[in-house]
Amino acid sequence: DTGVSQDPRHKITKRGQNVTFRCDPISEHNRLYWYRQTLGQGPEFLTYFQNEAQLEKSRLLSDRFSAERPKGSFSTLEIQRTEQGDSAMYLCASSNNGRGPEAFFGQGTRLTVV
Amino acid sequence: KNEVEQSPQNLTAQEGEFITINCSYSVGISALHWLQQHPGGGIVSLFMLSSGKKKHGRLIATINIQEKHSSLHITASHPRDSAVYICAVAKGGSEKLVFGKGTKLTVNP
Numbered sequence: 001d002t003g004v005s006q007d008p009r010h011k012i013t014k015r016g017q018n019v020t021f022r023c024d025p026i027s028e029h030n031r032l033y034w035y036r037q038t039l040g041q042g043p044e045f046l047t048y049f050q051n052e053a054q055l056e057k058s059r060l061l062s063d064r065f066s067a068e069r070p071k072g073s074f075s076t077l078e079i080q081r082t083e084q085g086d087s088a089m090y091l092c093a094s095s096n097n098g099r100g101p102e103a104f105f106g107q108g109t110r111l112t113v114v
Numbered sequence: 115k116n117e118v119e120q121s122p123q124n125l126t127a128q129e130g131e132f133i134t135i136n137c138s139y140s141v142g143i144s145a146l147h148w149l150q151q152h153p154g155g156g157i158v159s160l161f162m163l164s165s166g167k168k169k170h171g172r173l174i175a176t177i178n179i180q181e182k183h184s185s186l187h188i189t190a191s192h193p194r195d196s197a198v199y200i201c202a203v204a205k206g207g208s209e210k211l212v213f214g215k216g217t218k219l220t221v222n223p
Contacts, residue, residue: 031209037155042118042200042213056210089155093211103147103159103202103211110155 004094004106012112013082020078021109025094029104032075034067036060037089037108046090049075082113117141120201120214127221133188135217137201140182147211148175148186149200157200160186191221 005024013019025032030051035043046065048056051072061067064083069075079086092106118139127133137146148160161168161175163184168175172191177184188195198218202211 033210035211035213040215042202042215043157043211044213045210048209050209056208058210091155091157093157103149103157103162105149105157105159108155108157 004092004104006090006092006106006109008109009107010110010112012114015084015113016081018078018080019082019111020076021090021111022074022076023092023094023106024074025092026104027073029094029096030072031095032069033093033095034075034077035091035093037091038087043089043091046077079111082111084113087111087113116214117205117212118201118203118214120199120217122217123215124218125220127191127219129192129221129223131191131221133191133195133219133221135186135199135201135219137184137186137214138182139184139201139203139212141203141212142206143203144206145204146177146184147202147204148184149202151198151200151216160199188219191219193221193223196220 007022032049034046037043045058047067049069064080067077089108089110091108121136145164150158163177172189174187198216200216201214
């Protein structure tokens with residue numbers, strides 16, 4: 001197992017375009033988290049899945065953002081009509097620890113909206 | 115006020131020095147994490163604590179639940195320790211992590 005993997009690592013897009021990121025968690029982990037990190041700040045929670053169920057969404061996740069985990073394995077995060085303020089590092093983490101995530105993070109996807 | 119505060123924000127040390135990074139939090143937690151982030155973004159988990167003290171190599175993490183405070187110590191620091199160190203807490207009853215802003219450590223040879 002190579003850990004949590006994210007694709008792509010970098011994405012540059014024009015304002016108004018849609019983008020989709022993928023996260024493949026550690027195979028036996030049933031919990032998957034998305035976080036967003038802007039420059040100079042710590043990551044902020046976006047959303048969380050247990051298996052295929054999306055159990056919590058942050059108010060940061062506007063209606064332009066949607067996340068899925070259709071088979072309880074990989075997850076996608078889509079941003080529609082991107083804005084410059086969406087530029088950030090999008091981090092995925094996975095866990096199977098019921099006392100909170102074990103903090104197995106992917107390398108992140110860095111999004112730049114121009 | 116942020117729920118998780120770290121100090122200092124930036125720290126520069128000479129190789130071999132003993133490093134301490136502090137984290138204070140204001141909420142009830144089920145666990146506290148120390149994470150390391152290198153340029154390029156990837157985050158590595160160093161420790162997950164709910165009480166006491168943990169040691170791994172030159173790294174030591176302690177937590178005082180009553181005082182809502184944790185410290186990360188690095189002994190015999192090395193330039194390869196240069197990174198951003200982030201404290202994060204799992205709030206009681208929640209699955210998500212709440213992060214501090216990080217401490218940028220630079221260790222000069």
